[in-house]
Amino acid sequence: NAGVTQTPKFQVLKTGQSMTLQCAQDMNHEYMSWYRQDPGMGLRLIHYSVGAGITDQGEVPNGYNVSRSTTEDFPLRLLSAAPSQTSVYFCASRSGGAIGYTFGSGTRLTVV
Amino acid sequence: DQQVKQNSPSLSVQEGRISILNCDYTNSMFDYFLWYKKYPAEGPTFLISISSIKDKNEDGRFTVFLNKSAKHLSLHIVPSQPGDSAVYFCAAETGSGSNYKLTFGKGTLLTVNP
Numbered sequence: 001n002a003g004v005t006q007t008p009k010f011q012v013l014k015t016g017q018s019m020t021l022q023c024a025q026d027m028n029h030e031y032m033s034w035y036r037q038d039p040g041m042g043l044r045l046i047h048y049s050v051g052a053g054i055t056d057q058g059e060v061p062n063g064y065n066v067s068r069s070t071t072e073d074f075p076l077r078l079l080s081a082a083p084s085q086t087s088v089y090f091c092a093s094r095s096g097g098a099i100g101y102t103f104g105s106g107t108r109l110t111v112v
Numbered sequence: 113d114q115q116v117k118q119n120s121p122s123l124s125v126q127e128g129r130i131s132i133l134n135c136d137y138t139n140s141m142f143d144y145f146l147w148y149k150k151y152p153a154e155g156p157t158f159l160i161s162i163s164s165i166k167d168k169n170e171d172g173r174f175t176v177f178l179n180k181s182a183k184h185l186s187l188h189i190v191p192s193q194p195g196d197s198a199v200y201f202c203a204a205e206t207g208s209g210s211n212y213k214l215t216f217g218k219g220t221l222l223t224v225n226p
Binding site for chain 1: 116118121144146148153154155156157158161201203205212213214215216217218219
């Protein structure tokens with residue numbers, strides 16, 4: 001099993017550009033989440049989903065959109081990139097019977 | 113308001129000694145507490161957890177203690193090894209059946225010196 005796969009691993013954007021961070025999991029997990037990690041801030045929840053077609057906002061949702069059309073995929077869209085969105089982004093998934101989330105290896109995004 | 117706090121940004125210990133990482137929380141409704149380990153350029157990996165109804169959970173060299181009255185938990189690593197050098201995140205989970213959310217502390221960088 002591949003687990004949680006995030007693409008791309010690195011990305012540089014110009015202010016105002018849009019892009020989509022991809023996340024896919026092959027474990028048939030119902031729950032998926034996006035986090036961002038900033039120096040000295042830990043991991044903060046952006047958006048999460050409890051199943052296909054169901055999403056909700058986390059702690060820091062502004063400037064991001066998500067959708068969950070399938071169980072496997074949970075893309076994160078940056079609508080108009082800003083330097084404040086420079087961060088490392090982690091996607092994670094879990095099943096209802098497990099404890100805790102399984103994380104992908106991250107996408108390092110720089111907005112210039 | 114930060115619900116999960118790790119007040120020590122860093123900790124340095126000698127190989128073979130005990131490492132103790134601490135975590136405080138404010139929300140009494142957390143169901144589980146978890147520790148994640150993170151190496152540079154990798155995603156966090158789950159290390160050990162404890163239910164809010166337990167006071168201790170052990171897995172090999174790793175033991176987590178929970179003191180609910182003090183809203184405090186700690187991770188003990190005995191003996192510490194150089195490969196344990198990483199950032200350790202304390203996390204707390206809420207939700208059951210409909211919504212699971214993890215709230216993380218800011219992390220503690222553990223350095224184990226040979």
